[in-house]
Amino acid sequence: RLDRLLGWTGRRESTLLAADIRMVDWRRAVQCAQPGPPDAANARAEGLVRALAERVSARSQPSSDWALPGPVFEWQFPPDLPVSLDRCLVFVPTSGVDEATVLRQLRAAQTGSDVLLVLSAHSADSPMPLLQAHAADHANLHVMVDSASQTEWLVGGEALQVLLRLLAAQLRITRISPYQTRGGITREGSFFGRAQLLARVINREPANYLVVGGRQLGKSSLLKAVQRRLQGHPHTVCHYVSLRDHRLAPRMALQFGLPADTPLEAIVDHLQAQYQGKRLYLLIDEADLFFRDESHNGYPQLSTLRALSEEGRCWFMLAGFWDLYATAVLDYQSPLRNFGEVLAIGG
Numbered sequence: 001r002l003d004r005l006l007g008w009t010g011r012r013e014s015t016l017l018a019a020d021i022r023m024v025d026w027r028r029a030v031q032c033a034q035p036g037p038p039d040a041a042n043a044r045a046e047g048l049v050r051a052l053a054e055r056v057s058a059r060s061q062p063s064s065d066w067a068l069p070g071p072v073f074e075w076q077f078p079p080d081l082p083v084s085l086d087r088c089l090v091f092v093p094t095s096g097v098d099e100a101t102v103l104r105q106l107r108a109a110q111t112g113s114d115v116l117l118v119l120s121a122h123s124a125d126s127p128m129p130l131l132q133a134h135a136a137d138h139a140n141l142h143v144m145v146d147s148a149s150q151t152e153w154l155v156g157g158e159a160l161q162v163l164l165r166l167l168a169a170q171l172r173i174t175r176i177s178p179y180q181t182r183g184g185i186t187r188e189g190s191f192f193g194r195a196q197l198l199a200r201v202i203n204r205e206p207a208n209y210l211v212v213g214g215r216q217l218g219k220s221s222l223l224k225a226v227q228r229r230l231q232g233h234p235h236t237v238c239h240y241v242s243l244r245d246h247r248l249a250p251r252m253a254l255q256f257g258l259p260a261d262t263p264l265e266a267i268v269d270h271l272q273a274q275y276q277g278k279r280l281y282l283l284i285d286e287a288d289l290f291f292r293d294e295s296h297n298g299y300p301q302l303s304t305l306r307a308l309s310e311e312g313r314c315w316f317m318l319a320g321f322w323d324l325y326a327t328a329v330l331d332y333q334s335p336l337r338n339f340g341e342v343l344a345i346g347g
Helices: 002-009 012-018 023-033 038-055 099-108 129-136 147-155 159-170 195-202 219-230 248-255 264-274 288-296 300-310 322-330
Strands: 059-063 072-076 087-091 116-119 142-145 209-212 236-242 279-285 315-320 341-344
Touching: 038 059, 038 072, 038 087, 038 116, 038 147, 038 159, 059 248, 099 116, 099 129, 129 142, 129 159, 142 147, 142 159, 147 159, 195 219, 195 341, 209 219, 209 322, 219 236, 219 279, 219 315, 236 248, 248 264, 264 279, 264 300, 288 300, 288 322, 300 315, 315 322
Parallel strands: 087 116, 116 142, 209 315, 209 341, 236 279, 279 315
Antiparallel strands: 059 072, 072 087
């Protein structure tokens, strides 16, 4: 209505200029706010999410297999983001679903250590106090982006500042600190010790390894050191995958530019075709939720990993803690039994 009023009065351009709003941003915001038929709700949600992502230079793709009442997307951020956030999930609750249902499903969702942005209709006219209180609790990684913030994000001149403000207000500072408090050491000079473990992996023919240890004991640092050492290797190509949740195939597909429903075998086929003649080594970090989900569902993907390895098509280094240990050592039906050498970190 405001856009039509500005058009009728001939004041759209002057008003936007005075407010320092670019016409292209205004048009995009108006388009995202347009109502439409119910069967177009997902398309509108995708358009809104894509528009928000573009404003912060993020790459957006749909994310599947979520038991949430509305579409979910994954954003990949550029490396120069001034906080420690390489990616996040974005959830758009379906219009008409009551707040209590949304909150219940959010609490049940296995998002691992990924931040989840919730694009909420919360406003002064349509308050959502339950969701607001939930997002304000720093014990979870859910960030509510209310209607006013979405508008400011779309048409304001500092979209990135809107995102950073929301993250800082609703998350623990240690989750987004640009200093290395999580996720492993990424600089070669900072990797002290573990020389024997690293040499054991690097100086052998490719093999499978299970890296087991508690939090903050060096699992990610070891995997990233292996990745650095194998960069540029004439006969081996190595990729690091930070999983954080239970969806291995969709995560890998997204990382390698494939559709989210691409099966594991096809992902490996794609990589083999891309790096013909080289041995493929995949380092899969933060995988406990994946192991837990596999144990509940009969190990379909772990069976695939074992088959790929036995066929000599790919080798794996898997990192986790209790769920990895339980899957590999305690469960005699697990495909991880005798899958590879166990490397204990912190023991």
